[in-house]
Amino acid sequence: MYFGPFFFDTKEIFLILLTLLLGLALVFGWEIWWFDKQVLLTMVILMLFTKGLLPAIHNEAFFILALITIFLTLYIPIFPVIVFFFLTFLLFRLLRVI
Amino acid sequence: MHKKKKTKQYVLIVVSIVFSFVIMRSMTPRLFIANTPTLNPDFVATLQKSPIAVFAYLGNIQEDATLKDHLETAKIPRAIPPEGTNYAPFAKGVQASEGGENERRFVKIEKGTKLEIHTITLSDGKTVKIYVPVE
Numbered sequence: 341m342y343f344g345p346f347f348f349d350t351k352e353i354f355l356i357l358l359t360l361l362l363g364l365a366l367v368f369g370w371e372i373w374w375f376d377k378q379v380l381l382t383m384v385i386l387m388l389f390t391k392g393l394l395p396a397i398h399n400e401a402f403f404i405l406a407l408i409t410i411f412l413t414l415y416i417p418i419f420p421v422i423v424f425f426f427l428t429f430l431l432f433r434l435l436r437v438i
Numbered sequence: 439m440h441k442k443k444k445t446k447q448y449v450l451i452v453v454s455i456v457f458s459f460v461i462m463r464s465m466t467p468r469l470f471i472a473n474t475p476t477l478n479p480d481f482v483a484t485l486q487k488s489p490i491a492v493f494a495y496l497g498n499i500q501e502d503a504t505l506k507d508h509l510e511t512a513k514i515p516r517a518i519p520p521e522g523t524n525y526a527p528f529a530k531g532v533q534a535s536e537g538g539e540n541e542r543r544f545v546k547i548e549k550g551t552k553l554e555i556h557t558i559t560l561s562d563g564k565t566v567k568i569y570v571p572v573e
Contacts, residue, residue, distance in 0.1 A: 401447070401451050404451055404455075405451075405455065408455060417473040418473075419466070419470065419473045419474060419475060420462050420463070420466045420473060423462050423466055424458050424459060424462040427458040427461060427462060428454050428455055428458040431453075431454035431457060431458055432450075432451070432454055435450045435453070435454055436450075437447060437450045437451055437454060
């Protein structure tokens with residue numbers, strides 16, 4: 341889908357919608373069971389940032405990493421999860437997964 | 439051929455994720471304090487010694503309880519006492535600055551001193567932590 345000169349694929353649009361939804365949940369105090377809204381918002385912003393660095397061909401690896409990272413936020417504090425996310429991203433690059 | 443490439447891709451994804459998870463779980467507590475981006479002063483001190491010391495430091499896996507004690511100790515507030523402060527010992531490994539009743543007191547705890555941590559609530563409802571030296 342084109343927005344002016346920019347092209348967005350469906351996953352990117354969903355990720356942006358998710359960020360908006362999380363922002364609204366924070367503003368209006370909507371409850372999200374088990375998940376910490378601020379942690380989720382931080383992770384989604386980092387994911388948007390890293391997604392911006394990737395071409396659409398690597399969506400699958402990114403999708404698996406994103407799912408595991410979000411799941412880990414349930415059990416592990418935010419800082420080690422961020423370390424895990426960037427470390428895996430770096431390894432993906434070094435091992436030419438992406 | 440295409441299937442083989444796809445399988446290799448999945449294997450690499452799993453290897454990257456598992457390796458990162460293991461590194462994150464084992465290294466993060468040694469490099470940073472209490473799950474914050476603050477660098478562990480012990481690691482910084484080791485870093486200044488030599489690269490071999492860094493590997494030795496990272497390779498030495500401590501017991502969970504010891505690591506917990508270390509993290510608790512790191513939370514003790516630190517202060518810079520004025521120069522020329524005199525200390526008098528009052529427990530094994532613990533010294534307190536000498537001074538008048540209304541003067542600020544500083545407590546010096548030697549490295550390796552074991553402390554018990556108690557949290558108590560005062561009559562005004564304030565919660566404080568008390569560090570009791572273990573003999």
